[in-house]
Structure formats: C-alpha cells, structure tokens
Amino acid sequence: MMPISDRLIYNKRVFTRSARASDKDGIERKETVMAGQKNKVTIFDVAKASGVSSSAVSYALNNKPGVSEATRAKVLKVAKGLGWRPNGAAQALARANTSRIGVVLAQEARLLSAEPYMMELLAGLGAELEQHDYSMLLRFAIGRDNEVVILKDWIATGNVDALLLVNLEMDDPRVALLNEYPEMPALALCDPSLSGGLPVMRSLDMQAVTKAVSYLHDLGHERIGRVGGPESFGHSYIRDAAFSDAAAELGVRYRCLHADYTPKGGIEATKRLLSVNPRPTAIIYDNDVMAMAGMGIAREMGFDIPGDLSIMAWDDSFMCTAVFPHLTVMGRDIVGSGHRAAQLLLKLVDGEQVGVADEYPYELRERASTGPAPASVEQR
C-alpha cells in the first residue's frame, strides 16, 4: 500500500481563492471554505497520522473486525483529533450521488491523439452517460504512479460514483487498489485473467486473432508478420498468446515486433520485418495508424499492396477507408462498446452485479489491402 500523497486533500488553490475573496461576503465565504476543507479529512489522512494502513483505519472506523482493539482505539483517537467525520455534510453530498464516472488516461498526450480508439470509446461512453445525466470526470495522468494517486484521491473523496479502468497492464497496481476498496465500483476493460476478480468488459480478441490468421492462411500466406502494441499492455499479451497459438495450429511461421501505436513505430517495425529473408508475405498491425504507416513505407520500398504484401489493420477508424487501397481490418463497434461500458458502470453504481461482459465482437472487413500470397518472395 503506497502512502497517500500530501497533495491530495489540501491544495494551494483553495487558499488562493479564499484569500482573494474581497467582496462583501468575503469573510463569511472564507469561513465556509475552511469548514469545507475540514470535511475533506479522509481515512488516508487518518492512516498517515496514526501510522497504520488505510484498510486498518477503515475497519476501525466502521467498527468491523480485522484490527486489534489497541489499534482501533488509537485510530479513533487520531481520527477525532483530525476532525474526521464519517457522515459530515460534505461526504454525504459527495458520496450520495456525484453523477460522475471517473476515467484516468495515462498515455502521453501526443500518443493519445494518434489513437482514434480512445476518442471513439470516450465518445460512446459520454453519449450514453448523457442519457442518464452523468458526466465524465477525466484526468490525464503523468504515468502509472500518478494514476494510482488520482484513483486514491477519488476513493477518499468520493468524487465519482464509479471508475472505468482502461489499458490494463499485467500485474496492474490499480487492480490491487480497487480490490482493497470495494466500495468504489470499477469496471476494467480487459481480459478476465488480468482483472483480479473486478467486473470486466472484455474484448473478444482471441477469436478475432484466430479468424485473422485463418483468413490469411486461406489466402496462401505461410509467413505472417505482426506489429503489436506495447508489450506491457495486457491486451497485447493476450493477443501475442493468441497469435502464437493460432499460427502454431495452422503451421504458419509467425514473427512479431512490438511498437508504440504511432506511425513512426509502425514504419520502423515494418522495415525490420521486411528486412529479414525470407520476409513475411502479410503483416497484421495492432492498430490502424501503424497499419496505414506500414502500408505507406512498404509501398515506398517498392512493394505492391496487396500483390507483394498483404496489409491488415486492427480496429477500423475512418482512416481505413480514406487510404488507398482501403485497409482490410478486424473491426468492431468501439463507440458501441463505449455505450455498453457506460451501461455496465451505471449498473455497478446501482449495486447490480456485472461479472464478465463482452464488448461488441470483431468482424473481418475485407478490403483491397489483402490478397493471395505472392508466388515468389524477393527482398527489396
């Protein structure tokens, strides 16, 4: 359990604001602001001040088993000293119904905007939330540690009704955190094998991978390359495993490099895959941005698409039918999945069980960028 950062509960801006309140009700406002802050003392503060874990504080304050009587007495004393109030007006207001769903994005800003997936998901999520008068509280974290700090803040302050967890990594610290605080509903977008028992909406990647590899195998491709997403992402790992298995089953030689979803990453990985003799006759990309860039550089290198090399993308944004040849893709309704995620989150808010739900399934959308394997393979 990481110690909670000091910055969570108090920040300078509050003081700045009350200090500059110079209108005629200035003094009164300052007082109520200070009262507001007092209400923001959380179990994390109590934990820090009493030197025990926040879960121990939770047990102690909620009069539940799990801590010694000595610890309980100590915690209660510290909590009282700090002015912690379990049913203060602030907490009641905050916890009762914020009508907010929290989402933290931890990808770098420029990378996020290169990825149509996330905007499609958020757009679907937001459109559905709007039907229920819910807002999305959005943070752009600076790395994983910061993401966990934000989540702890939300748990402590009851700033959101539920959380959506995206881009789960293997052994993700968010899973452990949310399991420790079951009072904060959370939906993880990942394979159930990664969620540590949290409710999930899973993408049906395994069956999609099998379909994609079979499709290319049926076109005569015996050497298939792949440019995957970042290796630390859980869904990259799931796809890696599925590709290995599907290729082994069909006797296809499978080579994979991982990149970062950007055109640059796609271009570099494509050049590397095509530099080794014998080269693959088809390449599948983990997103459409890398596929578009990979197709572009392959054509620059003199490969005819799909005569010499078939190109296939994952996900199906507008780009895939704006480039020529149009990209064959494993597509799915990401906006629709955003809607579905919102529905599941609102179920969790209402105390309903979710367990394991499915995203919209993938479908193979065959376009002009794939074709039969070339009879002979030459390097370029």
Added chain:
Amino acid sequence: MMPISDRLIYNKRVFTRSARASDKDGIERKETVMAGQKNKVTIFDVAKASGVSSSAVSYALNNKPGVSEATRAKVLKVAKGLGWRPNGAAQALARANTSRIGVVLAQEARLLSAEPYMMELLAGLGAELEQHDYSMLLRFAIGRDNEVVILKDWIATGNVDALLLVNLEMDDPRVALLNEYPEMPALALCDPSLSGGLPVMRSLDMQAVTKAVSYLHDLGHERIGRVGGPESFGHSYIRDAAFSDAAAELGVRYRCLHADYTPKGGIEATKRLLSVNPRPTAIIYDNDVMAMAGMGIAREMGFDIPGDLSIMAWDDSFMCTAVFPHLTVMGRDIVGSGHRAAQLLLKLVDGEQVGVADEYPYELRERASTGPAPASVEQR
C-alpha cells in the same frame, strides 16, 4: 432566456440510491441525502417558482439594483419557501473550489472520433490541468439545446470552476448565457468577433489563410478549390472570408464547398470540385481527414498527386505523414494550444483578466502532396 429544465436539479438516481441503502446506516444516509438535495435549490428554481427571470432573482437575492422592490420582496419570499440558502454548506463546498474545468462537446460521437483535433486539444488541456490538480468534467451533449441546459446546470450548481467553449457558432446561445452569468469564468476558442466580449483564445486563421493561398499562387496555381468545415461553425466563416479576400487580392479563382469533416464528406466535395470545367489545380481542406480522403479519391480518379493536382491539409495529425505522398499542411501545435487554454482558464479562476490570447501560430509544412500547377488541365 430559456426556462431551465426540471431534470437539472433533482434526478431519480438519487432516490434510487437512497432507497436501496439497506446497510446499517441506511436511514441516516437517506436523511443526509435529502439534506443534500435541499441545498441544491438554485436561482433557476426560484426564478421558475416566482415567475421572473433568473437574472432578476440573482439581483434580488444579492441585493443589487435592477429589480423593483416588489419583485425583490416576492423573490425573497419564494426563495425562503423553497429553502434556498445562499451560503449553505453545499454551495460553499461546491463553489469554493471544485478543481474542475467543464467542457461540453456537442458533436456526434462518431464524428468526434474522426477529428484528431479535439483529442489533441483535450490531451493538451488535460495534461496541463493535471499539473495543477485540476480535472476535466466532460459532457457529450445531444445537440446545442442540450449543451445550453448542461451549462445552465453547471452555473446553477457551481459544478465547475470555469468553462471552455469550443466550436462556437455564429450567434451562439452560449455567448449570451455566459454574458448573463459573469460569475462563471469562461474561455471561448474562437475569433474575438464571435465571442460577445468573453475572454477568447483565437486561432490565427486569417494570416494562415493568406500564407496558404500565397504559397499555392507562387507555385502557379490560378484556380484553387477548398473543402471547408460546417458552414455554421464560426471558424469556418472566418476562414471563408479570409480565403475570399486572399484570393481576390492575388487574382486567384476560388471555389469552396462545405462538408462535415468526415472522409465521406471530403470525398464527395472533392469529386464535385473536380467535375466542373475548368477544374481547380489545387485543393485545400479544412482538416486532415478530409484531405487524406480527398487525395485518395483523386488518385482513384486517375489524378497524379501533385503532378495533376496539389493537395493541402489544415492541421497536422500523425496521419499527414503516414500517407504517401505526405501531406503539405498548415500545421499548428494543437496539444500546445490545449496547454495554453488550461493556463488561461486557471487565470480566469484566479480572477485575472485574459481578454484576447493567441493560439500557437500556424506554420506551412511543405511536403510531397503539393507542387507546381500543371501546364494544361484536363478533366477525367
């Protein structure tokens, strides 16, 4: 002034939640929730109940001139009856420092995801806000009316510290609303001519348009086409005017069609522009998605790019260097402008003046999709 919707202040979910609170503190929680609701009576409720405008209520309750004594007395009586409390704990908490900036997006979900601009802007905004412990409260409105309702809700409940207004239209109702409630700081991303005096961050479109037209004119292009964004958007209008003026000044024949930023819109407009004899020898697009699609369909129609036709895009997402030939663009640092918008919003929250600030300027990034005008022009 539109009447405020009933749905704003009370919603069913609160009752659902308190009704299902069956744990041991259930009764207590229900009571605090009800208290919380009472605090949410707003000037809009008072206005509705007393049959006067919300600005009149504001004047009356804040003891300011602008209403008759009879109206003031009536408003005070109604407000008291409804339990309105100007300095209640809830309002103090809400108004003191929400650490939230509100953004309402009113574009259709699938369209939003086709537009890298918005995700880049949000990513920059969010990354900067994160440095200041601020969150983004995001709504996806269903049309303009719904957008105004959401803004009124935020003004009434103090749910955000400040607002960012994007995609301003001509005679935009949001401008009138925010001018009516100066206590809610707002920054409009638009030309100052559209903001009705609100603080703005303007994009430097006029000088960019002049630069783009001059560039093509210098390459010998005498007939320039343009595929603009939706005509109702303020920045489309500003660009339309700038293109007309720049073309007139240089003696260039300028033809413009408007589309909806999607590949489909870009493809259709491109086909139309190329169908009229004599056709343009260069086309400029208001976003990169339409430019990519327009270049694709032009090549499908048999035009060599840039031999027969030069293509130029506005904004410069990753796509522009992932297609071949790479797209010449009028680019700007959108992520950087998102950062700047956040800084301006936080200034407004701190009570500082902003006035008219500039986005990052455009720069011409010359790539392979533009070249000298063809010697002769044939239809295809």
